[in-house]
Amino acid sequence: MLLLLCIVLFALQFKPVQTFIAKKAADYLSKELKTTVSLSGIYIKPFKSVVIEDLVVLDLQKDTILNTPKFLVDLNKLSIKQRIVDINTVQINNGSFFLKSYKDGSTNIDFVIDYFDSGPPTVKKKKKPYIISFNRVILNNLSFKYKNLKYNDKIKGVNFDDVSLTNLNGILEDLNTTDHILQANIKNLTFREKSGFYLKNLSAFTTVDTNQIELKKLLLVTNQSRLTDYYQMRFNKFDDFNDYINKVRMKAHFKNSHLDSKDVAYFAPELDQMNLNIDVDGQITGLVNSLKATKLSVKAGQATYIKGDFILKGLPYLKETFMDMKIDMAGTNKKDLDQLLSNTTGKKIKLIPSIVSKFGTVNFNGTFTGFQNDFIAYGEFKTKLGRVVSDVNMKIDKAGIPSYSGSVKTYDFNLGDLLDENSLGRVTSSVNIKGYGTEIDKLKEDIDGDIEYI
Numbered sequence: 001m002l003l004l005l006c007i008v009l010f011a012l013q014f015k016p017v018q019t020f021i022a023k024k025a026a027d028y029l030s031k032e033l034k035t036t037v038s039l040s041g042i043y044i045k046p047f048k049s050v051v052i053e054d055l056v057v058l059d060l061q062k063d064t065i066l067n068t069p070k071f072l073v074d075l076n077k078l079s080i081k082q083r084i085v086d087i088n089t090v091q092i093n094n095g096s097f098f099l100k101s102y103k104d105g106s107t108n109i110d111f112v113i114d115y116f117d118s119g120p121p122t123v124k125k126k127k128k129p130y131i132i133s134f135n136r137v138i139l140n141n142l143s144f145k146y147k148n149l150k151y152n153d154k155i156k157g158v159n160f161d162d163v164s165l166t167n168l169n170g171i172l173e174d175l176n177t178t179d180h181i182l183q184a185n186i187k188n189l190t191f192r193e194k195s196g197f198y199l200k201n202l203s204a205f206t207t208v209d210t211n212q213i214e215l216k217k218l219l220l221v222t223n224q225s226r227l228t229d230y231y232q233m234r235f236n237k238f239d240d241f242n243d244y245i246n247k248v249r250m251k252a253h254f255k256n257s258h259l260d261s262k263d264v265a266y267f268a269p270e271l272d273q274m275n276l277n278i279d280v281d282g283q284i285t286g287l288v289n290s291l292k293a294t295k296l297s298v299k300a301g302q303a304t305y306i307k308g309d310f311i312l313k314g315l316p317y318l319k320e321t322f323m324d325m326k327i328d329m330a331g332t333n334k335k336d337l338d339q340l341l342s343n344t345t346g347k348k349i350k351l352i353p354s355i356v357s358k359f360g361t362v363n364f365n366g367t368f369t370g371f372q373n374d375f376i377a378y379g380e381f382k383t384k385l386g387r388v389v390s391d392v393n394m395k396i397d398k399a400g401i402p403s404y405s406g407s408v409k410t411y412d413f414n415l416g417d418l419l420d421e422n423s424l425g426r427v428t429s430s431v432n433i434k435g436y437g438t439e440i441d442k443l444k445e446d447i448d449g450d451i452e453y454i
Contacts, residue, residue, distance in 0.1 A: 049074045059108035068095025084131050091138040101148040134175040142168040156269040160241040164194040182208040197266040198223045224260030245288040252284045271316050273346030301336035325368040333361045360384030386413030405434040428452040
């Protein structure tokens, strides 16, 4: 008897014997699961590792769930009695995985999960569920598809009900699927989505739950953008991502980050006409259509920058966006403003009056409240012509002509250069002003106040 046992143990060291037994086990699982589980070969290092070749698993509708030419499992502990599977490494090479969600909310892998949770369906007595843990998962050139059969909408950009990823590579370490849907330290995750979105690198300590996704120590690199360091998205259900602007609440802390609207448009198609690149540092919270920014620094164009605390309501529709901004410092010029407005609206329009170019690069600190064509600006402007302190309400009509009213103080301001009038020089004044237009031949103004010198 002992000799027979020794012969069996010796035979089990050879791959053909292991493969024969594994195929029998696959046939058994196929019958138990009422589907197809197949493989072409297997090599087992007892109590340490398993390498499965050409593994195929079908769902109950005979569609492929998993298909991989090489599936490696490196074990820390395997105990059938204690129902513990402690896995050190899972490596999947050149495989494909297809997850389906049916109209009733179930998925095509529920039958597998149910089987291992409660034992074979033929066993009436409920068994203790297996405790399965993973230390590391290595993904090497995989493809992944997810289809929610409840919906069949055609959506521009990434459709979270119909996802298709290729060239999926990455490492997931310290996995926790007990307390969360997924928690893992993700390293160098990369893929291409069928919409065209290209993730070049995602590295972060990631937590995925039914109502939030949190990324700590974030590095996210796409074809056009680079984001660090913290990002959280809260939602009621995953379907909310199909209406990201109105339903996904964000909390972000950006450091030395660069954002391109082309990448954002994959998730917010309303921005697909926008062509805006910004460098950003600071904190952002809220929905896209109701954002709050704290100590935010944004740079765009060649000479445009702004730093301060902002509340923006109405994005991505700039004309309808209400802005309440406390600006520590900001700067721009007419050329930059024209280009930024054109890139933001997707239209080649020039809302900025030509006279603004005479101010050169304008630096500002103060407050800005209102819409892009109807606002109150209170603060100090430093310009090429001189210094101006204003508390002015400005309205810009459909023809791009402004009307304005309020108080203005000038300090050593070159009025002659502004008006192309050689007989005028610099002026220091404190006046109340009400006017319409910017061109000299169409200018209408009422001015009342004190002029210190001119």
